[in-house]
Amino acid sequence: MGKSMVTRAARLSVAPMMDWTDRHCRYLHRLMSAHTLLYTEMVTAPALVRGGALHLLAHSAAEHPVALQLGGSDPAELAEAARLGAQAGYDEINLNVGCPSDRVQSGAFGAVLMKDAALVARCVTAMRRAVDVDVTVKCRIGVDDQDPNAVLPEFLSRMVGAGVERMTVHARMAWLDGLSPKENRDIPPLDYPLVHQMKELFPNLHLSLNGGVATLDAAIAALDAGMDGVMIGRAAYHQPSDILCQADRRVYGAGADTSPEEVVLAMLPYIEAHLATGGKLASVTRHMLGLFAGRPGARIWRRVLSEGAHKDGVGPSLVRDALEQVQVQAQSALAAQARAV
Structure with a gap:
């Protein structure tokens, strides 16, 4: 699938969610919407490269357009994992710079990488050299005591400099010290205006808004307000029919509603x-x-x-x-x- 088709699909996407967005879930979601971009659960680069866990890349041809999300912080290892993902047929390789779990922090990847934009830039540069498909990044607006108004534009600038053309921003801080992963999905306040400001600052960067979007109407409103894409998480899992059955017609202007x-x-x-x-x-x-x-x-x-x-x-x-x-x-x-x- 060409990059332009994947970029078009990214107008609406279902977020990568651990223990939820496995291949069975993605097949189900694809039956509801032919166009929405689907993401795998996060797969760690060490599991693929050191562990040889290539079964984690299994997916159906019916799932396309589908993206593989990787977790890791070693440029060479991520490059090899990206190559394996592209070889397996994924349309996009996404780097996780947003997950706040303790297990992810201990592996020096996920949201903690917001503290080292230079390392993330080296990672995505290596990944882009290894594959022909899009390499994208999903991040938070900042972590812990960072000032998101300063950190986020600098982070996005680094990503653009490394050649990233599409990003998804979860519009919450990640508080790595003091909140559980579950609490990090709800307690830090949403800052949609900041993400919209980033679109104004980086007009050529394809930006998707993530976090707290619970209805298809809200997603369409964000698109109408200038965002390039919207990523929906838990609502797309718990009320998939409400989000996906009308998505092809209302978001892409193509296809009939499903039931x-x-x-x-x-x-x-x-x-x-x-x-x-x-x-x-x-x-x-x-x-x-x-x-x-x-x-x-x-x-x-x-x-x-x-x-x-x-x-x-x-x-x-x-x-x-x-x-x-x-x-x-x-x-x-x-x-x-x-x-x-």
């Missing part, structure tokens, strides 16, 4: 193929629990799948049964509305 019912039916062959290789039903259905969030039947859908998917011998029939129960509830809700009128 969660259509997506469930389209997942059945994938589930059958997964089970045929010895996979477990719950590995796939755990990503499908939010499909009907906010819709009639959402509760029974979650209950049927969460209680049944771990049992021995279960398969697509459980998913079909759950869908039928959702449809019954939806019909009842429509009938109740008609009576009320």
Whole structure:
């Protein structure tokens, strides 16, 4: 896939999320939106280069456009990991400079790298030399006691100087000392105006806004306000239909809306193929629990799948049964509305 197509896809993206955005999740999301850019969970460069864990690069051809996110801080190691990712077919290689977890800090990568922009620049320079696909960076506005108004423009300037053409900025500080990774997703205040200022300062840099964007309407508003792209995290996972089923039409002006019912039916062959290789039903259905969030039947859908998917011998029939129960509830809700009128 060409760079221009990936750049267009980056108008809307689903954030890399550990334990969530695995290949099953990405396949599900792709059924909802043909154009949205999808990201892997973060894969560490040492795991690929030293550990030989190439199974972490597994993905379906149906997932494209799809980006690999890497974690690391050694330029040569990241370059080799990027090469392996490009060789595996990823459309973009992204460097994580935003994750605040203790495990990431101990490995000298993630958000702590905001303190060493020169090292990050060396990393991305080495990665860009190793691959032909886009090398991008996802960062915070700063960490700990840094002044984001000073640190962020300097950091972005370094990235532009290293040849980076696209970046995603999580519009929060990362407080590495005193907050857990979970708290770092919510407690530091959002600073959207600062990210918009960066777009004015760096008009030729493709900038995506990340952090706290919970609806497709909010994403479109950010695009209308001048951002090049918007990356959505937890909302895209917990309420995927609300974010992705209208994305192709509303964000890209291409394609018809999808429905969660259509997506469930389209997942059945994938589930059958997964089970045929010895996979477990719950590995796939755990990503499908939010499909009907906010819709009639959402509760029974979650209950049927969460209680049944771990049992021995279960398969697509459980998913079909759950869908039928959702449809019954939806019909009842429509009938109740008609009576009320």
